[in-house]
Amino acid sequence: MSPRTNDGEPEPTRRASARPAPTTGKPATGEPDSGRPVADPGHPVRTTGPDSGAATTTRSVTGAKPGSADADTRTATESATGAGTATVADGDAGPGSDADVDAEAGAHVAAEADTVVHGDGGAGAVAEVETGAGAGSVAHAEVEAVADTDVETGADERVAAVRRAGAAGRRWRAAQLSACAAMLAVALTAGAVALGAVHDGRNVPVATAAAVSPGLLASGDLDSSITALQAHLRTQPRDFGGWATLGLAYVEQARTKGDPSRYPQAEQALKRSLSLRPDNDQALAGRAALAAARHDFAHALDFADRTLKQNPYSERALCSRIDALVELGRYDDAEEAVKSADERRPGVPVFTRFAYVHELRGDVTTARRVLDRALAASTSPGDIAYVASQLGQLAWNQGDYTTALTHYARALAADENYLPALEGRARAQAASGRQAEAIAGLELIVERYPLPGPLVELGELYEARGGEGDTAKAENQYLLVDAWTAIARANGVNADLDTALAAADHGDRATALRAARDDWSRRHTVHTADALAWALHVNGKDAEALPYARQATATGYHNASFLYHRGVIEKATGHPADARTHLAAALKLNPGFSPLGARAARTALKTLEASK
Numbered sequence: 001m002s003p004r005t006n007d008g009e010p011e012p013t014r015r016a017s018a019r020p021a022p023t024t025g026k027p028a029t030g031e032p033d034s035g036r037p038v039a040d041p042g043h044p045v046r047t048t049g050p051d052s053g054a055a056t057t058t059r060s061v062t063g064a065k066p067g068s069a070d071a072d073t074r075t076a077t078e079s080a081t082g083a084g085t086a087t088v089a090d091g092d093a094g095p096g097s098d099a100d101v102d103a104e105a106g107a108h109v110a111a112e113a114d115t116v117v118h119g120d121g122g123a124g125a126v127a128e129v130e131t132g133a134g135a136g137s138v139a140h141a142e143v144e145a146v147a148d149t150d151v152e153t154g155a156d157e158r159v160a161a162v163r164r165a166g167a168a169g170r171r172w173r174a175a176q177l178s179a180c181a182a183m184l185a186v187a188l189t190a191g192a193v194a195l196g197a198v199h200d201g202r203n204v205p206v207a208t209a210a211a212v213s214p215g216l217l218a219s220g221d222l223d224s225s226i227t228a229l230q231a232h233l234r235t236q237p238r239d240f241g242g243w244a245t246l247g248l249a250y251v252e253q254a255r256t257k258g259d260p261s262r263y264p265q266a267e268q269a270l271k272r273s274l275s276l277r278p279d280n281d282q283a284l285a286g287r288a289a290l291a292a293a294r295h296d297f298a299h300a301l302d303f304a305d306r307t308l309k310q311n312p313y314s315e316r317a318l319c320s321r322i323d324a325l326v327e328l329g330r331y332d333d334a335e336e337a338v339k340s341a342d343e344r345r346p347g348v349p350v351f352t353r354f355a356y357v358h359e360l361r362g363d364v365t366t367a368r369r370v371l372d373r374a375l376a377a378s379t380s381p382g383d384i385a386y387v388a389s390q391l392g393q394l395a396w397n398q399g400d401y402t403t404a405l406t407h408y409a410r411a412l413a414a415d416e417n418y419l420p421a422l423e424g425r426a427r428a429q430a431a432s433g434r435q436a437e438a439i440a441g442l443e444l445i446v447e448r449y450p451l452p453g454p455l456v457e458l459g460e461l462y463e464a465r466g467g468e469g470d471t472a473k474a475e476n477q478y479l480l481v482d483a484w485t486a487i488a489r490a491n492g493v494n495a496d497l498d499t500a501l502a503a504a505d506h507g508d509r510a511t512a513l514r515a516a517r518d519d520w521s522r523r524h525t526v527h528t529a530d531a532l533a534w535a536l537h538v539n540g541k542d543a544e545a546l547p548y549a550r551q552a553t554a555t556g557y558h559n560a561s562f563l564y565h566r567g568v569i570e571k572a573t574g575h576p577a578d579a580r581t582h583l584a585a586a587l588k589l590n591p592g593f594s595p596l597g598a599r600a601a602r603t604a605l606k607t608l609e610a611s612k
Helices: 103-118 123-131 137-153 155-171 173-194 220-235 240-257 262-276 281-293 297-310 315-327 331-344 348-360 364-377 381-397 401-414 419-431 435-448 452-465 470-490 496-506 509-522 526-538 542-552 560-572 576-589 597-610
Strands: none
Touching: 220 240, 240 262, 240 281, 262 281, 281 297, 281 315, 297 315, 315 331, 315 348, 331 348, 348 364, 348 381, 364 381, 381 401, 381 419, 401 419, 419 435, 419 452, 435 452, 452 470, 452 496, 470 496, 496 509, 496 526, 509 526, 526 542, 526 560, 542 560, 560 576, 560 597, 576 597
């Protein structure tokens, strides 16, 4: 984030390559000072979330097109400030002004506004669809009971709904998976709506043209901003900037709170913005972010390119374009895109993406150096939590758990509710042998955010612990992963990669392979290659799996799971020397990379060593 002058204008931010190294006692190296996208632990790119959305830290700009006629009137905010505050802006004299709310548009616009603001057809519709899929009358009754209770009691009941879903799953998995999904959908949406409009006792207004920052993730500020926007749009339903911002806020809420039912609302809000002012760059950038959140990266790239034709300096579009190229496996193009973005809009969002592109190439030294510099340049709590979490993830990937925990502690000191830091801390604790702390932390996380990553991690920790009832507890977590993916698909999310990763080890293997093949048909990333290789392996197709396992490790990306998968597949295909090399490399790189996978890797390596 760039510092601000006394008159409120941002000072020019120098390009990453021109930024001096911070005064840390380390020599300056001339490396570009850049960063990487929002963390999505356990998933391919830090933009998917639960993985799912392409969130970026946004800075204040008062006109993204230098020299354009509307440069001085365009509204923007410092949306990643510590308090997350801004002012509701009605100053654009275009279709968003009060003067344009006339009798001709009034009734229709108000009705449409109410639909988007209140989210008709959200999780309740998902519940109805899912229960109609054959769950039976008992499941339907349970869903109705959850819906009635959650609407009344809000976020606290979400925990009970998740637990009821798990209990029902143990009774009979196949018949009421759809009911489980429905209950989880109702619980998530009720919790998101009931989180309230006040955080720490402060009302938080929002600027209608502001993008939403990862500094607001997992905090009440985002929900307060949505509440304020909803109230604003009820009185000014033709504010195209307000609709664009509301759409982006819904994307963030869906991604960070594990609530895919918000995506249709986001789409309606963004379409409403475009109907009021076609091709406005705020809404186009929002469509790019929404497409990325739904894992539709081809359309994310299209919308990002359309945005940049309107506004070549749109930070969100520049970052969404990088994210889409990375997620499509077009790494050379992504490297060029991040260089271009660094020239146009240097700052924490671009810096973090620069580091991730280098990490995917195996250049961990540069990734760490530029993240250190990005952290030194961060001033707001949101940016500090964001970048420190990326440093924690990078350290964990290299098996440096002490450093990882230090970075996560710094992130949580800036924002105690920052989900990537909470999850990362639990993972590092587990890898360090602090199993009880890790389980307790993950149990708190999944009660609030029942997302695939922490659900699988918690399930595997239960299995590794092996206490009384732990098998049933683990099964419950995996059932909820299936429920989440069902909800995600019902709300337009491509959940193939999540399905493949979870189902290969903890679900239906045929489903895992089908999902992995489908995902590979759309994009060729190292993560999709690894998922397809492993899905082929668990289905007994090791000869077909081996080329994909090799492709997953071809860029030099330091990922112990990839090395483990490759070693196991090489062992199965009669390449014992290669198998020993890659299994040993996985355990040397990150000996606690997975509660169950690391144990299996050690067993396989011992078998290979004994047979030499």
